[in-house]
Amino acid sequence: MRVFICGIDGYLGWTLAMYLSVRGHEVAGADSFLRRKWVEEVGGHSAIPIVSMNExxxxxxxxxxxxxxxxxxxxxxxxxxxxxxxxxxxEAIVHLGEQPCAPYSQIDVEHCVFTQHNNIVGTLNLLWAMTEVCPQAHLVKLGTMGEYGTPNIDIPEGFFTIEYRGRKDTLPFPKQAGSWYHQTKVHDTHNIMFACKIWNLRSTDLMQGVVYGTKIEEMNADERLCTRFDFDEAFGTVINRYCAQAVIGHTLTPYGKGGQTRGFIHIADSMRCMELTAVNPPEIGEYRVFNQWAERFDVTTLAQEVKKAGEAAGIKVEVKPIDNPRVEAEKHYYNPDHQKLFDLGFRPHKMVDMLPEMISDLMKHKDRIEAKREHILPTIKWRRDGAKR
Amino acid sequence: MRVFICGIDGYLGWTLAMYLSVRGHEVAGADSFLRRKWVEEVGGHSAIPIVSMNExxxxxxxxxxxxxxxxxxxxxxxxxxxxxxxxxxxEAIVHLGEQPCAPYSQIDVEHCVFTQHNNIVGTLNLLWAMTEVCPQAHLVKLGTMGEYGTPNIDIPEGFFTIEYRGRKDTLPFPKQAGSWYHQTKVHDTHNIMFACKIWNLRSTDLMQGVVYGTKIEEMNADERLCTRFDFDEAFGTVINRYCAQAVIGHTLTPYGKGGQTRGFIHIADSMRCMELTAVNPPEIGEYRVFNQWAERFDVTTLAQEVKKAGEAAGIKVEVKPIDNPRVEAEKHYYNPDHQKLFDLGFRPHKMVDMLPEMISDLMKHKDRIEAKREHILPTIKWRRDGAKR
Structure with missing residues (x-):
């Protein structure tokens, strides 16, 4: 099928372009190379070298x-x-073209406003343009599991049927996102749901867990095919950052009490899910939600697993919690559904099986990680001094 | 107390400034006069003449x-x-400084994007500035009952405690807003709730019903004190628009099946609620929601009431439904709470008691309404041709 990828130069975007094209889909995409600039701005760079889009x-x-x-x-x-x-x-549009980083959005008012403007306006423009040009196309939108926050009840896939004061309805699940960035995904969710309602557009909102991994198989053929791998405090997500810390002998640093639990998914599995979603579109006018994650871990368990994988590769790894720069529950109930993609045939990898490859891929670029060592620990804080009690 | 009003030149803003100042509060405010430009842009003007801010x-x-x-x-x-x-x-900031019109936000992609950008960024700037300057101030934010949509269960005030799969939690009530404008209020709600959580700001989100009325008592003293009164298809809200139609002998035009039910509140009661809210602030760090409305009507009943009031004033009034330009349920359950403001002492007027004054005030400006007669019926449509099934 003809798939248009917004954000085709990103960690997931470039990977998806290859993944889909190799499998016979016709792929086009757009990017403005902002991700490269943002990572540079916060002092990071991709551990695995990446070439220009033309290359x-x-x-x-x-x-x-x-x-x-x-x-x-x-x-x-x-x-x-x-x-x-x-x-x-x-026929399908996969929308990965947003500022995807929570800490970046928390830096200051400019970064917060930029993130919200950029993400919301990009999505609105897509919705209006779809209505004008290809109203039957399927919008596959990258949301995040972070939209739900950590409620004390199970998290369904987007909607739930509840009884309240003796009456029943099926309603969107309440959103309690934890950063200015995560809020933009909530705003998108509401905007997209509304567009589907008034214009009969169709969309799948993928509430994705935290992605980890260095590559997909197809990248082994040529190093110019590699996707980026960030490990700085802002753009490095937790497993990726832990692995980068491990290979340079940096202590692994869970935030706070370390009981923060999330859903995780390997980058190859993320690709598989997006393809499954694209080739199984919803009905015209339907807005549906898939929770796209494979395994659930707390951040302390993750650190222990990365430590084990590092030690199996001959690296001495220590784990030591640091103050949490975020405002979030550090011990909480967490039980989100993720059945719908499994029903479509999704069979995920296990994280413990993927860590050795990650460690080994990163060992080759140890120097590049070492060069940015001072950008791994968090300096961007969620709290503000002015607003203490 | 010291109250800062954002949007002090608007229908509610100017009225609130006088209302609070007369009652001994110290009032300041800001405006960029966009409301005057937007109404002009859609071809309308205020039925009741208004003077410049300086005057x-x-x-x-x-x-x-x-x-x-x-x-x-x-x-x-x-x-x-x-x-x-x-x-x-x-000490308190009343935030009325947004683009407040659903049809205006539906005109095209530019108006949609402008509305979302304007409302979201304005609110974000306020939150960041409060954190920097006055973190203990109370943000009284104008939301709208329209954030909730029309669910098939009762609507609580912002939060509800539910049981789901055998576990309980208190969660934000799901939002299903019906226009790009209403969506901005949902986005604000999420952003403000988050700011209260991470920065210990405090805020009351007023989910206000549809406001009607020509004035508050204090405006009788001098005609230069009048607030604006819009009746065009975009900025004229339903009761106000019906009254304007009545005085020029224009048929009253409920949309569609006419069973759309909403909460309504007179402008004087809106002022009373905002004062009650400001002088009864929440705790530091608390985000709370009040549903701010007095009476519930469907739009057909409203038309019948305005017809009666018109006929009592000697005007022949007809009611005839027209096609609904919006996408909304035209017959639905609607039972929102509104206890919290009553608990603080709110005692509203009855609409039927306010209509004669409205008709009589508007009769004085019949010519100004007549001059814009062709801007009353809806031309802005929610649906798009491209996106038919």
Whole structure:
């Protein structure tokens, strides 16, 4: 099928482009290279070296003999979005084109406002352009499990049927997101649900868990095909950051009490889920939600697993909690559903099986991680001095 | 107390400034006069003539002997917000400074994006500036009953305790707003709740019903003190628009099946509620919700009541439904709570008692309504041609 990927230069975007193209889908995408700038801004860089988009596309063509179409531009520019969709006429649009980092959105008012503006306006432009150009296309939107927060009840997939004062209804599950970034995903969710209602668009909102992993198999063919791997305090997500810490002998640093529990998914599994979603579209007018995660861990258990994997690779690894820069529950109930993708055939990898490959891939770029050692520990804080009790 | 009003030039903003100042509060406010421009843009004007802000402030001083401080500027400009708060050091901030019109937000992609950007960024700037300047101040935020939509269960005030799969939690009530504008209020709600959590700010989110009415008593003293009264398809809300239709012999036009039921509140009662809220602040760090409405009606009943009031004033009034330009349930369950403001002492007027005054006030400006007759019926549609099934 014809799949348009917003944010095709990112960690997931570039990977998805290859993953889908290799499997016979026609792929096009857009990016404005902001992710590269943001990571540079916070002092990080990709542990695994990445080449320019032009070089990526060339290398991919050399190795796999296929073309991926690319347009450089910003989703906040409506005319650009319109032009891409008109030219490509996608059957599915996978929307990965947002500022995806919680700490980055917490830096200050400018970063908060930028993140909310960028993510909300990009999604609105997509919705309006779809309505104008391809109202039957399927919007596969990357949301996050973080939209739900950590309620004291089970988390269903988007909607739940409840009884309240003797009456029943099926309603969107309440959202309690934990950063200005995560809030943008909640805002998107509401906007997309509304667009499906008034315009009969169709969309699957993928509430994705935290992604980890260095690559998909198809990247082994040529190092120019690698996707980025961030490990700095802002763009490095927890398992990836732990692995990077491990390979340079940096203590693994769970935040606070370390009982924060989340759903996790390997990057190859994330790809599989997005493909499964795209090829199994909802009905016209339907807005549906899949919780896209494989395994559930607390951040202390994760640290112990990375420590084990590191030690199996001959690295001495220590774990020592540090003050939590975030405002979040550090011990809580957490039981989200994730049945729908399994029903479509999703069979995930196990994290413990993927850690050795990650450690080994990162060992090759130990120097690049070492060079940014001072950007791993958190300096961006959720709290503000002015607002103490 | 020191109350800062965002959107002090609006229908509610100017009214609140007078209402609070007359009652001994120290009032300052900001506005960028966008409401005047938006109404002009859609072809409307205020049925009741309004003077410039300078003339308003002068007239108010002449009549009541008090000063209201005014700064012209945009909440989307962070430095402006910061400067206002630093100079005034408010104890309460009443935030009415948003684009408040559902049809306006539905016009096209530009109006949708403008509305979401304007409302979300203004509120974010306020939250960040409060954290920096006056973290103990109380943010009284105008939300809307429209955030809840029309669920098939009772609507509590913001939060509800539910049991789901054998476990209990108290959660934010799910939001199902019905326009791009209403969605911005949902986004604000999530953003404000989060700011209270991470920064210990305090806020009351007023989920206000549809406001109607031509004035508060204090405006009788001088016609330069009048607040605006809109009746065009976009900025005219239902009771106000019906009254304007009645006085020029225009058929009253409920949309669709006419069973749409909402909560309503007179402008004087809205003022009373905002004062009650401001002088009874929540605890530091608390985010609370009041549902601010007095009486519940469906739009057909409203038309019948306005017809009766018109006929009592000697005007022949007809009622005839027209196609619904919106996408909304036209017959539905609707039972929202509104106890908390009553617990603080709120005792509302009855709509039937207020209609004669409205009709009589508008009769004086019949020519101004007649002049904009062709801007009363809806031309802005929720649906798009491209997205039919």
């Amino acid at each position: 990526r596309l060339e290398a991919y063509k050399e190795v796999y003999g296929k073309e991926i179409t690319f347009w450089e531009g910003d989703l906040c520019n409506y005319d650009f979005v319109l032009r891409c969709l008109k030219e490509f006429q996608p | 308003r402030l002068e007239a108010y001083k002449e009549v009541y002997g008090k000063e209201i401080t005014f700064w012209e500027g945009d909440l989307c400009n962070y430095d402006f917000v910061l400067r206002c708060l630093k100079e005034f050091q408010p």
